Amino acid sequence: MQAVSPLAKTTPTKDESQEQMDNSFSTGGNGDFPDLLESIDFGNLFVGINDGDVLPDLDMDPEILADFSVSGSGEESEMNTSVSNGKVEDNTEKNEEDKVLGSGSGLDSSLSTRGEEIVSKGDESVVVNPVSKESDNGRKSAQAKNNQGKRKVKVAWTSELHRRFIQAVEQLRVEKAVPSRILELMGIDCLTRHNIASHLQKYRSHRKHLLAREAEAATWSHRRQMYRAAGGGGGKADMTPRHAPTMGFPPITPLHHQHFRPLHVWGHRPMEQPLMHMWPRHLAHSPSPPPPPTWPTSPPYPSYWHHHNQQRVPNGLIPGTPCFPQPLAPARVVPGIPPHALYKVDPGIAVPTRQSGPHPLFDFHPESIDAAVGDVLSKPWLPLPLGLKPPSLDSVLGELHRQGVAKIPPTCA
C-alpha cells in the first residue's frame, strides 16, 4: 500500500488510482465499511506512510521513494530487490496494516486486496510475477517507462533485450517456446508474460516471413541449378520430371516486362529454354495461357516492424536472373506469397551461358536481398534477425586498421 503514495507523487496516473481508491472507499463502501471510514484518515494514513512513521518495518519505503522520484535506471535494480522483498513480505505488510488501522478483519481483507492491487498496478515494472525475483539483472530502458501504473506497459525492445529474447527462444525451440519459460530464461523483471507473448507472436510471424523469403530465394536458386543441370543434359520439352517436390514449387515470379508465349511453343526451343525441360508434360499441352494477365510479384517480405515495403520491389531486376520464367509486366505488389500459376517462359529470353564451375550454392533472389538490405539501411533501429552477439568494436576497428581501412564508413565501396 505504501507504494501508492510515492507513485502518486510522481505521476498523475498514480494520483488517479489513488483518488479512485479513495473514492471507492468513501462512496462505495459506506454500508460495508463504516468502521473503515471512521477509523481511517486516508490523508494521514498516506502521509504517515510517507514519513515512514506508520509502517517503519517495511524496507521498501525509502528506496521506492528514491527510485520513483529519480525514475532512472541506476537504482532500479535496487528497487527491484527491495520490492521483491516487499512482495515476499506481503503477509507482513498486511499485518502491519492491521495494526495501523486497528479495525476488523473485513477491513483487513479489503485493504489488503486493494493494497495488493495497487502494488501490482503501480509496480508492474518492479514486481511482475514471482519469477522476477530471480534476478536483478541490468536494467533495460524499458524499465524507465514502466513506472506508470498501467496494466500494459510498452516495452522498448532494445537490441540487447531482443537478443536475449532470441537466445531464450532458440534454447526452448524444441520444447515450444512458451512465454513464461522465455521470461524465466531472460530473467528480466520488467517484462511481463504478456510482453513476451506479444513479442513472441511478432517474432514468429517475422520468422515465417524470413523463412518464406529464404525459401523463395532458395527456390529460385534451386530451380536455377536444376535448369542448368537440365540444360546440361539436353532434352526436350516433354520430359516428365520425377522429382516432383522440388520442381513443384510454385515459382514466385519476379517482375518482368516481357511477354510470355503459350506453352506449346516451348518445344521449339529446347536449348534456349532450359526451364521447360523440367515442367511436366501436361503443361506443355495447355492450349491457353492460364495465368492471369497481371502476375503478382514476389514481394519483399515485410520486415519485422514494418509492413509492405512494396516500393522496393524493383522493376527491372530480372536481367540478372535469366533463368526465371518471365511473367507479365505489371508489378502488382501483393503482400504475401502470391498464388502462382506460371510455367511460362518467354522464348525470347536470352539465357546466358550456363555458369558451370564454382558459383555460389544459392543464387539469391536479388529482389529479396535488395529488400532485406534496404530494410536494414533505412531502418537501423530494427532488431537483428538472429540476435547474434555483436562483435567487439575495438577488435573490428583494430583489424580494419591493420588492413589499411582508415575511415568508417568509407566513402567508396
Place this chain on the structure above:
Amino acid sequence: MGDSSASYIHMVHHLIEECIVFNMGKEECMEALSKHANIKPVITSTVWNELEKENKEFFEAYTKKRRGEKVREMETRHEIQGVIADSSNSNTSADH
C-alpha cells in the same frame, strides 16, 4: 569518430545477419553487401570474422548445416541430370 563507426559496424552486423538468414556463406555475403549496400568486402569480412569469434557455436552449426546442404544439392543435381538423360533416351521417338 566512435559513434559513426560503431553504428556503421552495427549496420554491417545487421546486414550479415540478414545474409545468414539467406543461408549465405562469408564470400557470398561479402559479394552481396558490396553489390547491394556498397560495403567494402574487407569490412564485411572483418565483421564476419569478429561475429564468428563472438558466436562460435552458432557459426559452427551454421557451417555444418551449409556443408550438408551443399552435399544434398549436388546429389539432387546429379539425380536430375540422370532423370533428364533417361527421359531424353526414352522420348527420342515422341513428337511434340
